[in-house]
Amino acid sequence: MKATLSFVSLLALSLLLTLTVHGRQLKPADILNPSPDSWPTYHGDYTGRHYSKLTHINQANVKGLSLAWIARLNGSTQGAIIGGKGPEPAAGAVANVNIKATPLLVDGMLYLSTPNNAFAVDARTGRQVWHYYWKSLGGSAIGNRGLGMWGNYLFMDTPDQHLVSLDAATGKERWNQQKADHRGDNYATTAPTVINNHVLTPAGGDYLDVPGWLESRNPETGVVQWKWNATPRAGEPGIETWPDAFAAERGGAAPWQPVTYDPELNLIYVGTGNPQPVLIGDTRPGSNLWTCSIVALNLDTGKMAWYFQASPHDTHDWDATQTPVLFEATIDGRARKLLAQASRNGMFFVLDRVTGKNVKSVPFIESANAFLGFDDDGQPIPNPKKEPQIGGALVSPNNGGAANWAPPSYSPDTGLFYTNSVEGYVIHYRVLPEGQRASGYGGGAEHDVGGLGAALRAIDPLTGKQKWIHRYPGAQGLAPRPESLGGLLSTAGRLLFAGGPSGHLMAMDVSDGRILWHSGLVQQMSNTPITYMLDGTQYVVVGAGDLLYAFSLQR
Amino acid sequence: MVTVRARVFCRHVALPLAIVAIQGAALAWLGGSTGPVVTTAAQAPQGPVSQGRGPGPGGPGGPGITGRGRGPIFDQAAIARARIVFEPLCGFCHGNDARGRAGGPDLARSLIVIGDTKGNELGPFIRAGRPERGMPPFPNLTQEQLSDIAEFLHERVQAARNRAVIDPKASVVGDPAAGVVYFNGAGKCISCHSVTGDLAGIGAKYDPMTLQDRLVNPRPGGRGAAANVTPRAARTAAVTLPSGEIVTGRLDFISEFAVTVLESSGRRRSFTRNGDSPRVVVTDPLQAHYDLMRSYNDNDLHDLTAYLVTIR
Numbered sequence: 047m048k049a050t051l052s053f054v055s056l057l058a059l060s061l062l063l064t065l066t067v068h069g070r071q072l073k074p075a076d077i078l079n080p081s082p083d084s085w086p087t088y089h090g091d092y093t094g095r096h097y098s099k100l101t102h103i104n105q106a107n108v109k110g111l112s113l114a115w116i117a118r119l120n121g122s123t124q125g126a127i128i129g130g131k132g133p134e135p136a137a138g139a140v141a142n143v144n145i146k147a148t149p150l151l152v153d154g155m156l157y158l159s160t161p162n163n164a165f166a167v168d169a170r171t172g173r174q175v176w177h178y179y180w181k182s183l184g185g186s187a188i189g190n191r192g193l194g195m196w197g198n199y200l201f202m203d204t205p206d207q208h209l210v211s212l213d214a215a216t217g218k219e220r221w222n223q224q225k226a227d228h229r230g231d232n233y234a235t236t237a238p239t240v241i242n243n244h245v246l247t248p249a250g251g252d253y254l255d256v257p258g259w260l261e262s263r264n265p266e267t268g269v270v271q272w273k274w275n276a277t278p279r280a281g282e283p284g285i286e287t288w289p290d291a292f293a294a295e296r297g298g299a300a301p302w303q304p305v306t307y308d309p310e311l312n313l314i315y316v317g318t319g320n321p322q323p324v325l326i327g328d329t330r331p332g333s334n335l336w337t338c339s340i341v342a343l344n345l346d347t348g349k350m351a352w353y354f355q356a357s358p359h360d361t362h363d364w365d366a367t368q369t370p371v372l373f374e375a376t377i378d379g380r381a382r383k384l385l386a387q388a389s390r391n392g393m394f395f396v397l398d399r400v401t402g403k404n405v406k407s408v409p410f411i412e413s414a415n416a417f418l419g420f421d422d423d424g425q426p427i428p429n430p431k432k433e434p435q436i437g438g439a440l441v442s443p444n445n446g447g448a449a450n451w452a453p454p455s456y457s458p459d460t461g462l463f464y465t466n467s468v469e470g471y472v473i474h475y476r477v478l479p480e481g482q483r484a485s486g487y488g489g490g491a492e493h494d495v496g497g498l499g500a501a502l503r504a505i506d507p508l509t510g511k512q513k514w515i516h517r518y519p520g521a522q523g524l525a526p527r528p529e530s531l532g533g534l535l536s537t538a539g540r541l542l543f544a545g546g547p548s549g550h551l552m553a554m555d556v557s558d559g560r561i562l563w564h565s566g567l568v569q570q571m572s573n574t575p576i577t578y579m580l581d582g583t584q585y586v587v588v589g590a591g592d593l594l595y596a597f598s599l600q601r
Numbered sequence: 602m603v604t605v606r607a608r609v610f611c612r613h614v615a616l617p618l619a620i621v622a623i624q625g626a627a628l629a630w631l632g633g634s635t636g637p638v639v640t641t642a643a644q645a646p647q648g649p650v651s652q653g654r655g656p657g658p659g660g661p662g663g664p665g666i667t668g669r670g671r672g673p674i675f676d677q678a679a680i681a682r683a684r685i686v687f688e689p690l691c692g693f694c695h696g697n698d699a700r701g702r703a704g705g706p707d708l709a710r711s712l713i714v715i716g717d718t719k720g721n722e723l724g725p726f727i728r729a730g731r732p733e734r735g736m737p738p739f740p741n742l743t744q745e746q747l748s749d750i751a752e753f754l755h756e757r758v759q760a761a762r763n764r765a766v767i768d769p770k771a772s773v774v775g776d777p778a779a780g781v782v783y784f785n786g787a788g789k790c791i792s793c794h795s796v797t798g799d800l801a802g803i804g805a806k807y808d809p810m811t812l813q814d815r816l817v818n819p820r821p822g823g824r825g826a827a828a829n830v831t832p833r834a835a836r837t838a839a840v841t842l843p844s845g846e847i848v849t850g851r852l853d854f855i856s857e858f859a860v861t862v863l864e865s866s867g868r869r870r871s872f873t874r875n876g877d878s879p880r881v882v883v884t885d886p887l888q889a890h891y892d893l894m895r896s897y898n899d900n901d902l903h904d905l906t907a908y909l910v911t912i913r
Contacts, residue, residue, distance in 0.1 A: 058630040229715045229816055254710050254761055296707075323745040413895060437774030438813055440894075475772060475813060483700055485709065493810065495818040498891060522855045522883075523820065548856030554631060564858060 053093075066202050070153040071197045074242045077310055083580040085151040086236040087304075087455065088192050093372040094306035095317075096455040097536050098198065098577045104539030107599055110552045114585060117172035119143040119165055120593065123179045128503065129210065129219040129542055130181030131160070141179060145589030147192035148453075148574045151201075156587070156594075157200055157214065161187035164212060168579055169587075176217030182206045186252070191451065192237030194245055195533055196265040196543030201245050202235035209247050211268060211336070222346045223268040225249045230257050239304045240265060241312075241345055246314065249481065250276075250300020253367035253486040255322040258300030260538035261349060276301055276336055277499070284335035292598035295331045298322035300335040303367040303451055308383065308399060313342040315385060317367035318466070320360050323579075324375060325490025326436050326478055333358040340367045340387060342402060354390045355425050361433040362416065362444045362474065364391035369453045370398060373462065375508055386507045388454055388465040390447030391428055391589055393417070408510030413442035413469040426513040434474040434490040439458050444470035445492050446527040453574050455534035455542065462504045462513055462554050464534050464542055470497035470525030479497045497525030504559065514559040519546040521591075533574025535586075543586060545571030551588050551597070568593055608787050629853055675756040683753035690739065699757045705736075708754050709761035720744075720751035771909050774808045775900070778814050780908025784900050792904075793889060796912045804910040813906040817894065820887055838862050840872055841880040848872075 066160050077086045082100055088098055120126075121140040128135075135141075142161050149158035149167075152315040155175065156167040162182050166175040184207030194201040199220060206228040225247065226232035239246045245265050253492060258276040264500040276299035278284035280291035288294040296576035299562035300319040307314045313495070321330060321337035336350075338357035341412030343350055385399040394413035396406035405426025416432035432439045446468060454465035471494075478489030481509060500521035504513040518531070532545030542554040549570045553563040573589035586597045694705030709716050717723040724747040730738030740748075748834030784790045793803045794800050807815065819834055838852040838861060840911055848870055854861040860881050861871040885891070 141781075175881060227712060229712050230710060254758075256710070292701075296710075300696075435774075435899065437772055437899070437906075438810070439899050440817060440897055440902060442894075471817065473817065477771070477812065482697065485700065487762065491810075493814045495814050495894075496820060518857075520854075523885065548858065550856070550858065552857070561857060566858075573752065 061459065067194035072152045072195050076204065077240065083151075084156075085576045085578050086195060087150065087239060087563070089304060089306065089374035090149040092241065092309070093456075094369040094378075094453070095371055095373065095458075095536075096453050096534055096574060097538075098115055099271065099538045100577055100579060100584050101539045102579065103427065103537070103577070105539065105541065105562060105585065106194075106557060108539070108541060110600045111553065111563050111565070111586070111597050112600045113375075114583075114596040115172035117167055117174065117594045119145065119160065119163075119592045119594065120174060120177055121163075123177075125232070126163075126177040126179040126563065127182060127217050127219070128179050130183075130185045130204070130206075130278075131207075131224065132181035132206065133181070134181065140354050142187055145573050145593040145594065146189040146529075147589070149587060149589075149594070150193055150195055150325075150578060151197060151578045151587075152214070153578065154580060155214070157193050157195065157521075158589070158594075159190045159193050159237075159251065161190045161205055164193060164200065164210075165189075166217060168216070169197065169436040169578070169585070169592065169596075172594065177247055177506060178202075178217045178219070180204050180208070180210060180284075183228055185228040185522070187236075187443070188233075189235045190236060190237075190590075194238035194240040195244075196240045199265060201238040201240065201247070201265070202238050203238060203247055207232045207234055207249060209238065209268060209303075210246070210265060221268050223263065225261065226256075232256065234302075236302050239303050239307075241307050241314065244271060244345060246305055249303045250298065250302060250319055255296040255298065255485050256300075256374070257295055258298055258302075258319050259350070260301045260305075260316055260343070266323070273281065274348040274350070275344055278335065283562070286337040287332040287344060287422065288367065289329070294334075296322060297330060297334060297337060299339075299401075300365075302365075303334045303369065306370050306372050306385075307345065311383070311400060312345050312360055313370070313399070314345050315370035316341050316567060317365070317370055317387065319365040319367055319580065320363050321415070322486065323484040323489065324363050324487050325361055325474065325492070326476065326484035326562055327359055327361045328489075329476075329483060332358075332555070333359070338391075340366055340370050340385070340397065340402075342399065343422075349504050350583045354395065354397055354402050354423070356387070356395060357391045357428070358425055359428055360391075361428075362391070362441060364389070364443075364494075365430060366390065367451065368449050370399075371454060371456045373458065373463075375461065377405070377508065384507070386456070386462065386463050387448045388467070388505070390443070390449055391416070391426065392443050394463075394469075394505060394507075394510060395424065397424075400543050406507065406510050410465065410505060410512070411448045411467050411469050411502060413441065413471065414448065417440050422431055434476040434478050434499060437474050438473040438493075440471060440495075442469060442471045442476050442497070443445075444468075444472035444494055444525055446525065446529075447472055448528065449476070450528040452531065452533040456579075457536040457542075457556050458509075459479070459536075459538060459540060460504075460513075461506065462556065463507045464502065464536060464544075466500065466528055466531040466546075467503050467532075468497065468500045468521075468525055468528045468542070471495045494525065496523060499523065500526055500528070500547065502531075502546070502554075502559070505554075516544075516554070516559045516593050519547070530570055530572075532571035532588075535575040535577060537577060543575040543577075543588075545588070545590075551575070551586075551595070565597065567595065618742070632871060634766070642848055675759070678754050679749045680756055683746075683749035686742070687750055687753060691750075694736070697755060700761070709757040711754075714751075714754045715758060717751060717755070720748045723747065723751045723754065744789040769811060772813065773903075775903030775905070775907035777904070777907040777911050779900075780904035780906070783905050788893070788901065788905065789889065796909075800912055802913060804913045809906055809910050812909055813902060816890075816905060816909065817897070817902070818887075829873055836883055836885045840861045840870075840882075841882075842872070843879065855883070 121143040139245040147158040149156040164178040171392040179340040183206040233252035244262040258505040261273040277297040321334040341353040394410040407424040473493040475491040502516040533544040567590040700707040836852040850862040850864040
């Protein structure tokens, strides 16, 4: 403990010393209480609420919201700072610059990423300051959701499972650390979360039944501090929910989204991925802990405090990685620390985040049909008839889920939880030949058959009832991927910023969903809106494709 | 399952229906339902397809290969020759399918296999063995045999990444007689369809899986097939302008803020929307199918499919 303390004070000292070199540093404490001129971590703060206390833009003046600047991310690697161990980019190669990342805003600079790319963009003007490009050895470049920051250091996950640290001032690489061998089908898409002196970053894959885990690394050196395996190993608690260690060690559960954190409890809240093989559960009878779960881990040790399983023995690719949102409420006269998740499987859960005990479980889409109800712990009871069948099982939601990675929002002003939702249907066919063993996505065939549309829903987490629903007219009779609707942001200006299938940014009344303002984007919003104050001006920044838009009030 | 009792309060969506054609289809590709054709060793005689979910040629190990797409085509004769050698020599530890047992690792996940090109790493490795971990050397295998084994093991890797082989015919499990009853009764299919009229020959037109998919939703939104809407199934819109004029036609586009109608003359007319003004009513000829989605039970669906495949 003493060693840790002196280490921390050393770090603090080194931070102070470098303060004069690089301008304003982001101290870990700054993320605990973010200043209005910052968006210092993926969720804006550690609660996962995607809520801002700013009121300069509000219901009375939002009609005057107008474009401040627009920036196109440069997909060319010409002029980029190059790192990585893979082959040189081909001449004229253009990188994937589809913006899924939530930008960070620190000291007037926006930092964001796309697969293999990191960018610094001046938040006042939209001018690109530097571009870093990672030559990947391979891995899936499906997306990258952002950067983490500590002091003057940025952290980026790469498709080939490296954690890369950059100098925020220059974009130059400080170090890179390999987390796993990408050839074994490990890849990374997440935004690392920085808490105190921990960089939290996951590992996992999709096709080859690799194990998932979360690890904590030292922000200064990149050295591993602890590693939490998302499925148990031989002899560990939870192994009884697998037939054997062979299955558990190939059981998936990659915790592929940023965590949330309660500093008083010193617990991080982690959503875990689906079990593997994904669709056919023959080789993994049991509930398959800790797949499709919300788990609480000690920040400093990685030791699990509790778990709640959102989809026991999942066979539908319904991970439970959606943001565990932290909020407080009074129930029966008692102040409670709570956590809510609108899960991919269509179920909305409220848990006591001290104990993990269930407070509320309720479907948040009307079409959900694969569960028989909830058990005594509030966990859904899977209907075995809705596992893939030879003749087909009609299941809702579909693979994309009722919700996916795009973050929801919680407003302490209304006490409402806002989430986009999709009512997709899929026919799950079992197509595993007799005598063969399923692996990856094998053995099942998912035939999407459209759906009953998409909607933005305002859920009262204490009752599970929905205060209002905005059904997107452009999605009726279809089942767009939930993440294509974009993430959400609520503000103390009593505004909810949302995207949707029509390719607009909309500002809605948090209390009833009325649309108060909108602006067309070149394509659908592809990330999550953020907001901040600079020089007395409040900005709202969103990404759509390779374009970043900043809106502010007309003067 | 208890349904959500929600107070629906939404002034901006007065529409019973609407459509979006492009974005859902493009993004649904990520869901990977409609995959490319990949032939594999386990191919059944009917020529079924494997639904690709895994990464493209070279797999995730291949530099720069980042998408999900078509896999390589394997030399089936080489694989057949390899199995004859592999099963007695290697199957006891690795399983005849090479997917591992308690005694030996899953070779579809082996980094040596994944990193190999046409036996360049595997050949020397197999010949030398790994005695310290219990794998004996196989110095007498010929170059051809090693090359065949490499082909077999690469096929195993690809099979492990991809979705399984599909035999669409295997999906018929229902009772055709019960299907007739449902067609004429609870399903109310007969109120729009006739097996001697519009559905004549339907069982010969589609394989059973496709038939079942399409009977659930003839407009398979989100699978890139939204454009395959027949004129009969097209949605129409009636827009009532402030002047009282009613503009009707095929619904081309709708959002919270605009509606576009394609008139029968071919003229395309767009109107901005502000809440309920102008009033827009969308009519969907396939509404009965959407109503059924929530209420189907799988047995009804299987019976209906079993019946319709007999309509030839």
